[in-house]
Amino acid sequence: MIESKAAAILNALGFNDDELSVVIVDDTEMAGLNEQYRGKTGPTNVLSFSMREGEYGDVTPLLGDVVISVETAAKEAAEAGVTVEERLSQLLVHGILHLADYDHERSDDEADIMEKKSLELLKLIEKNPHLAAF
Secondary structure (H helix, E strand, O other): HHHHHHHHHHHHHHOOOOOOEEEOOOOOHHHHHHHHHHHHOOOOOOEEEEEOOOOOOOOOOOEEEEEEEHHHHHHHHHHHHOOOOHHHHHHHHHHHHHHHHOOOOOOHHHHHHHHHHHHHHHHHHOOOOOOOOO
């Protein structure tokens, strides 16, 4: 499921020959990553780690890593009234868009652009036409 969805997202974004790592973790592991890399306490739902940054970022076929907490995703799915699979799709899209240099935190305009792209990509990989963006 995740592999085919990730491939569809990457292809839609023009990353046809790029590689992506998707890691599913529990809240304990996610909390450790969140603390280590963002200095924030507790788990989060998704983290993205780009391999395209730095001095040698242009020589690797690996776009980056998307790490998703399945426990947080399940809690959020229940709260939002969507399936866990749908929530995982939302988080996968969100994480990959960050690797493709979309960033909702830079400005309101960029947040709008990212939301529109998220909805477009969700329609490619999910059957639910009413599924909202991240």
